Amino acid sequence: MFTSSRVLAVLLAVLVSGGAVAAGRQPARAATDRVAAPVGAPTPAPAGLSLPAPTGRYPVGTTWLHLTDDDRPDPWRPERRRELMVSLWYPALPGSGPAAPYTTAAVSARIVAAEGLPVPPDLLTTVRTNARRDAPVRPTARGWPLVVLSPGFSLSRESLTGLAEDLASRGYLVAGVDHPYEARGVQFPDGRVADCLACDKWSDGTAAAVVEGRRADLSFVLDRLTGRRPAWPGARFLDRGRIALAGHSIGGASAVRTLGTDARVAAAADLDGTLFVPVGPIAKPVLLVGSQRPDDPSWVRDLAGLTGWKRWLTVTGSGHMSFTDRPVLGAQLGLDPGAIPADRQLLITREYLAAFLDRHLRGRPAPLLDGPAAAYPEVVFHTD
Template identity: 35%
Template sequence: MRSTSASCSPSLHASWRYRTGLVLALCLVAATGCGKDDVDPQPPSYFQPDTAALDVLPGVYPNAIDLTGAGSLDVAVLGDETLAAEELLAEEATLSAPEGKAKVRALAAGTARDVDGDGRLDAILSFSVPELKAAGVLTPQTAQVVFGARTRGGATVSARDSLHDVHHPVLRFPPPTGPHAVGTLEDAWTDEAREETLTPASGDKRELKVRFWYPARARPQAQPASYFLTWREGELVAWTQGLPPSFYSFFFAGAVRGVPLADGEERFPVLLFSHGYGMATALYSGVAEELASQGYVVVAISHPRGGGPLVFPDGRVVDELVQLTPLDPALNTRVQAQWAADARFVLDRLTALDSSDPAGRFTGRLDLGRIGAFGHSFGGSAAAELCRTDARVHAGLNLDGTFHGNLEVQVQVPFLVMNSEGAEGDLSRDLFFQHLGATGYDLDLQGAGHLTFSDLVLALPLIRFDSPQATASEYQLGTLDGQRSFTLVNTYVRAFFDKHVRARPTPLLDGPSAEHPEVELVVHLP
């Protein structure tokens, strides 16, 4: 039933700066390891930091335009604490392509209005569609546009938003099924108590990025956030995976950035998440949004040098990747311990946020007596290590990951392992259940591939737009329909945490389900 080939398993300090193709970049096939071709181009270099937020085609989502038409294109520059609509110099406003130098000036400024429902006026500007097409800003390949302007005080305003031809395929996520709207935000934290052991420089401290998905106050006027909250990061991740840099610009999820937590005084249980080796937290937005809609605060940890490239708030790019391999279990164990330590640090920071969040969002709203941990592949094994080493965690879940470390040291909390068809022969999973000191759930998802447990399970039509001959098997997406896979994974992840974090009755986990014939479930009692 098991195979080590299903692990995103990991010599140190190798750079991401080569095109590998998606599967090899993720080191999913232990027999072949990480591939490297002869091409070594530099990553895209046309990025600039955003100083404002832009909403192209206010009220329309996703932002699609028929390039056969004429007329004008409206954009809204969203007002905030640092930018008032009346301060923007409309006569200097321009739109350009991210990689282009041609800039098109605004035709006119419209009447300022509150576009996103936050109570602030937003500047409205119109641009000529024929001029944008003539300048190469709008093409059939367009994924984003970049806005530039100045304020009356001389400050530079820059922002970007997605925009694509109406005929270009996109990935629009199924809406979450829970009663809550979903908010999202990201932050960067430094653990001053820990040295960074994966860099050659001495004295470096361990830096992390974290992304939150949380139950939010509904703001239906607001445009959902971009899939990667940092545009540059999404382009770099796609580039390292051998995909077009704009690939993730065509992913449209539903969470709104920075909105307040849901009204009331309810404390929400917390779920920590660790990505797969070589992956990025954004690539699990689907399951995170579903859980947040059901009343969980999901905190996804980006583990530097273990995932895709990261862009920190100051613009620094961390794109090195420690090269893990099944032939070096000591290194695997060392990196896993570091990821578990990352999670413990994040729990400490969450405790401080619950006590006093400078932004006021999470103060008194995190139920730190109800905590779960989960992850994909290497991140799933790291979740087990966290359960083994931190009594604050009450349940754990591994999405198709080989286990690393000393498996004879018991995990004492309920644990679910979800397996792809490629997991057959992975003895680490059998050994894990032999030593599990609590209820265990061994779930086989028939027709699943290793990346079925990420958002990429929905992306094959978009992949085929650029690579028409692409198959599900070469991208490890399995043979089960992507939408069905997405629903099943979300359903069982939620059921497990509802039962073992919220203590809610969940008959779905009692055994086989006639409604889900693709699932084979074995329950191990302690």
């Protein structure tokens, strides 16, 4: 087994820098779905990698769902129905329970193999999370607001765990969606693994197809969580009138696209994602948070079409993967995170996304969104 911190740092360097280039529906679809027990993912080792503790006041629980849309063929494998894996994070009742796995051994192995590096294939199963597997949902009279997260291209849902756990600790129910055949690996409960069929087909045309496919995925997840017979018993504790979407890279582009087509969604946040499919006019709130690079031409193009509340922020010193877990994991293996300390990169994403959601799903004041803040000098407000 390779245990050299230098070799492992090389792996996480690839993980940190890799990744993406970035009217409502009635819930009437037929579907088969079920709560999914983790497959091939041992409880993380105490000496493994870890995510920063959430900042909110609630303990966090998590569970996995396997959803099948019996009415829609998979865009990458049309002979099959579209299947999704979803992680749910939520405010939980206090108590003990098994630590939740970060990802499965099979998914970890595919991420490692994709980079061709001689390192332990189960490296990412050692990540210690802050959520308890299948912990009871904390009841609430009004219901928890729902936030659905979509990861970047070639990434899977675990890449946003640090963000999801934090939102759950603040009183949000969070659904992280895997989009099969667009990630290095997505494992289903029966052990099957969907490899990345789209990864070798990247083009602007592929990107547009990904966005449209994810728009359908995200709306289907809403169908299965907010319909009359939800796929998860804990869905009775969500507030169907307070729903937002957020995503990294092409997941962010898909979130904004879905905001414009699904009346159930109140707001959307795009974390460094090029808008491959033009959006607008959209009168709902949109948050654009970009890494330090030249202005994204698609954001410039579509900004005027965002006619409701909007903010465009740039995080000075950040990179494309700064909005995911990868810098945090890399720093623990000795990798230089760049101009911003790794934990702070995650903190900035947590704070600004939470402020956006608090304002637009809860009606709370969010001074962070009103202008530059002394506590976060890295965050620059774009002016039209």
